[in-house]
Amino acid sequence: MQMNTPPRSTIRLTRRGRVALIATGAVVAATAVTVPLLTLTTEHEERRPTSLVIPEGWRTGQVYEAVDNALALPLGSTKRSLAKANLKLPNDAEGNPEGYLYPATYPVDRTATPESLLALMVNTANKKFSGSPVTAGAQRNAMNLYQAITIASIIQAEVSTKADMGKVSRVIFNRLERGMPLQMDATLDYALNRFTPTTTTNDTKLESPYNSYQRMGLPPTPISNPGQAAMRAAINPTPGNWLYFVTVKPGDTRFTASYEEQQRNVAEFNRLRRSASPSASNSPSTSISTPVPGSPSASAPS
Structure with missing residues (x-):
């Protein structure tokens, strides 16, 4: 019975052939690893918020943390960025932006940084607060x-x-x-x-x-x-x-x-x-009694 199998010597891999296959295998393996990584990166970018909501009444610490989370930065990054943010604050503020991180919804794109978001909040506050009705109202109340x-x-x-x-x-x-x-x-x-x-x-x-x-x-x-x-x-x-x-x-x-x-x-x-x-x-630290004299709101005994 004849078989159409070529002689063994013709199917042996040459050294170059081995290298070629090994290289090909490496490419295939690398491709198998890279695709999931690319997929994960895409999913991460999709999960990154496109806007940042600052509610009314938040303190600066809450705003800093929200910016850190929105930009996927280590906690404390936004607060540390204040020194180089060059915020347009009044002299009375002495560099403290409390009161000037205006509550609103802000866009968060790929170029957003802690400095750019804080500057946008302060600039918004300046626009809202510097209008003639506000300044006139302040002057009217001395x-x-x-x-x-x-x-x-x-x-x-x-x-x-x-x-x-x-x-x-x-x-x-x-x-x-x-x-x-x-x-x-x-x-x-x-x-x-x-x-x-x-x-x-x-x-x-x-x-x-x-x-x-x-x-x-x-x-x-x-x-x-x-x-x-x-x-x-x-x-x-x-x-x-x-x-x-x-x-x-x-x-x-x-x-x-x-x-x-x-x-x-x-x-x-x-x-x-x-x-x-x-x-x-029953807890002395949380029970409420009459306020101290003159207090407009409730206070409790210690």
């Missing part, structure tokens, strides 16, 4: 623009509705005009780098320029990045004689000029809080 932004930042941190913002603004002005400390919990929260509705008596003894229970006047800088509604409230406070307020429950913020009425409102706040969280009433 303050400069930086002070108006500081008041707006407190308003933004204390309440969320437009109606309440105007009233909180009036409380701030009424207290300043009467030579009373602001005693705003939001300023203490900023000093303590926390977000909580609870202020203890020990908190009010904190040594900090942001402790508005002990320090007179406004804090040295804004305490958040306010939006348009808070800024409008800062330059257009609602008419009223209020000196105190407390949010008894969501959607129910009560304003009064009477300390006795404030105590009753705080007592109701305490009752509702304890009924919602019985364990909190």
